[in-house]
Amino acid sequence: MTGSQFGVFGIDPWWLVLLKVLAIFVMLVLLTLFTIWWERRVVSRMQNRIGPNRVGPFGLLQSLMDGFKLALKEEIIPKAAHVGVYWIAPVISATAAFLAFAVIPFGPTVSIFGVETPLQLTDFPVSVLYVLAIASIGIYGIVLAGWSSGSTYPLLGGLRSSAQMISYEIAMGMSFVAVFLYAGSMATSEIVSAQEPIWFAVILLPSFLIYVTSMVGETNRAPFDLPEAEGELVGGFHTEYSSLKFAMFFLAEYINMVTVSALATTLFLGGWLAPWPLSLWESANTGWWPLLWWLAKVQIFIFIFIWLRATLPRLRYDQFMKFGWKVLIPASIIWIMIVAAARVLRNDIDFSNRELLIIGAVVIAVLLVGSWLAQVVIDRRDTARKLALAEFENRTYDPIAGGFPVPPMPGQQAVLTSRRTASPVVQQEAIDG
Amino acid sequence: MNVYTPILVLGILAFAFAVFSVAAATFTGPKRYNRAKYDAYECGIEPTPQPVGGGRFPVKYYLTAMLFIVFDIEIVFLYPWAVAFDRLAIFGLIEMLVFIITVLVVYAYVWRRRGLEWD
Numbered sequence: 148m149t150g151s152q153f154g155v156f157g158i159d160p161w162w163l164v165l166l167k168v169l170a171i172f173v174m175l176v177l178l179t180l181f182t183i184w185w186e187r188r189v190v191s192r193m194q195n196r197i198g199p200n201r202v203g204p205f206g207l208l209q210s211l212m213d214g215f216k217l218a219l220k221e222e223i224i225p226k227a228a229h230v231g232v233y234w235i236a237p238v239i240s241a242t243a244a245f246l247a248f249a250v251i252p253f254g255p256t257v258s259i260f261g262v263e264t265p266l267q268l269t270d271f272p273v274s275v276l277y278v279l280a281i282a283s284i285g286i287y288g289i290v291l292a293g294w295s296s297g298s299t300y301p302l303l304g305g306l307r308s309s310a311q312m313i314s315y316e317i318a319m320g321m322s323f324v325a326v327f328l329y330a331g332s333m334a335t336s337e338i339v340s341a342q343e344p345i346w347f348a349v350i351l352l353p354s355f356l357i358y359v360t361s362m363v364g365e366t367n368r369a370p371f372d373l374p375e376a377e378g379e380l381v382g383g384f385h386t387e388y389s390s391l392k393f394a395m396f397f398l399a400e401y402i403n404m405v406t407v408s409a410l411a412t413t414l415f416l417g418g419w420l421a422p423w424p425l426s427l428w429e430s431a432n433t434g435w436w437p438l439l440w441w442l443a444k445v446q447i448f449i450f451i452f453i454w455l456r457a458t459l460p461r462l463r464y465d466q467f468m469k470f471g472w473k474v475l476i477p478a479s480i481i482w483i484m485i486v487a488a489a490r491v492l493r494n495d496i497d498f499s500n501r502e503l504l505i506i507g508a509v510v511i512a513v514l515l516v517g518s519w520l521a522q523v524v525i526d527r528r529d530t531a532r533k534l535a536l537a538e539f540e541n542r543t544y545d546p547i548a549g550g551f552p553v554p555p556m557p558g559q560q561a562v563l564t565s566r567r568t569a570s571p572v573v574q575q576e577a578i579d580g
Numbered sequence: 581m582n583v584y585t586p587i588l589v590l591g592i593l594a595f596a597f598a599v600f601s602v603a604a605a606t607f608t609g610p611k612r613y614n615r616a617k618y619d620a621y622e623c624g625i626e627p628t629p630q631p632v633g634g635g636r637f638p639v640k641y642y643l644t645a646m647l648f649i650v651f652d653i654e655i656v657f658l659y660p661w662a663v664a665f666d667r668l669a670i671f672g673l674i675e676m677l678v679f680i681i682t683v684l685v686v687y688a689y690v691w692r693r694r695g696l697e698w699d
Binding site for chain 1: 582583584585586587589590591593594595597598599601602604605606608609610611612617618619620621622623627628637641644645647648651652655658659662663665666669670673676677680684687691696697698699
């Protein structure tokens with residue numbers, strides 16, 4: 148790794164580290180409160196309702212008040228709960244949710260009280276890997292919460308949730324590969340600066356789409372909110388949680404939403420870099436302005452989350468797992484290989500863009516013809532199966548065919564019982580006989 | 581200061597906040613005893629008796645976890661390859677292609693054996 152870029156990290160004075168940590172903490176809590184309110188307002192509007200508008204201006208303080216209300220509610224620990232694990236599960240969830248934000252870049256180098264420092268807590272050569280690792284630790288909180296509640300629904304909800312999150316984590320992890328390939332780095336700050344000419348969402352659109360799909364599955368949000376399917380599992384893994392313990396899970400869920408949105412922004416939408424018309428302005432990428440662009444991009448993703456929730460019905464669990472394992476994973480593998488092959492062809496064998504396009508066209512043509520042939524084969528098999536089925540249904544029913552189970556007496560005919568009226572041939576034979 | 585130290589600081593703050601909240605819930609809320617409250621919640625019916633340790637659940641989850649490990653390890657190999665891609669160039673591409681085909685054989689086998697079905 149080129150170590151020089153990381154020179155700006157890890158050299159902050161202690162008070163600046165504390166300041167940044169506090170800023171991230173406060174920002175995440177505020178974003179959570181805001182997102183809960185925003186989601187309720189937007190979903191309300193989409194459903195022809197008004198939504199919370201009483202507490203504070205536009206109801207903005209609603210989620211804060213809900214938090215206080217939760218704190219004043221009785222805390223119930225079920226008799227069957229495994230108390231130690233039951234206690235630690237929300238702590239794991241909330242801590243992991245906060246931690247993932249440590250490597251998200253918010254902006255370029257700025258001056259804070261006379262100290263030049265990047266608007267990012269820290270960065271190192273494997274920081275995206277770190278985010279994935281922390282996200283995996285968050286799953287422990289969920290599965291332990293479900294297990295320790297000593298109740299059927301939370302157990303099933305926790306299991307579902309973990310199965311879903313690990314399944315979608317694969318597709319998510321694979322969608323990053325093409326980004327690393329282009330950026331040549333796993334450090335978030337370098338990935339952002341690698342997008343200076345063009346965002347990865349544009350040149351790696353399939354990766355972007357796969358990531359956006361899997362990030363919804365990863366955060367257990369509608370239409371993939373199966374762990375919390377009310378009709379099947381009550382509240383899912385947090386059914387037995389109440390008061391502030393429940394609030395911790397709620398907080399973790401919304402912070403995770405913000406985290407995956409921030410990660411999408413960092414890896415695909417150029418992080419804090421100004422979007423096109425604004426980037427024409429000289430100082431768009433300097434000072435504190437990028438913080439604004441970053442926040443706007445994250446809010447776009449959060450709005451998409453809310454929009455999806457208001458629009459799409461929940462998937463069935465088998466459809467959901469099928470989609471993850473049979474569509475997203477093979478699609479990402481194929482896409483990674485296409486990207487890698489195209490890059491090698493251009494960089495090492497000196498193919499021009501025109502030749503690359505021709506090769507791409509040939510590959511796509513081969514894939515299309517292949518899929519057409521596969522469809523023909525499948526259709527033929529389906530037709531054959533349908534014919535066989537029709538033949539099976541229309542077959543002549545002979546209960547003593549081939550002398551089974553008892554060889555017939557000479558001249559003996561099958562006796563028609565009332566249950567065997569389905570086959571007209573046998574009926575006819577019985578009448579004739 | 582090490583690049584990892586800020587993570588520790590953030591972790592301590594987040595952990596302290598979470599522990600404080602979880603512990604505070606014990607003191608802030610009222611306590612009114614009612615036997616039914618402490619039963620497992622099953623929409624009001626008598627709760628199913630739970631064996632110690634959470635009881636049994638479908639083996640399918642275990643299979644999913646195993647498959648996850650296979651693919652996660654594939655990703656572990658893909659990441660360094662992607663970062664060093666420009667240096668490895670065509671050698672790396674062919675090497676990775678062979679590796680991915682090996683994994684795809686397993687994938688096709690699992691698919692064919694209906695290991696990816698959920699029912």
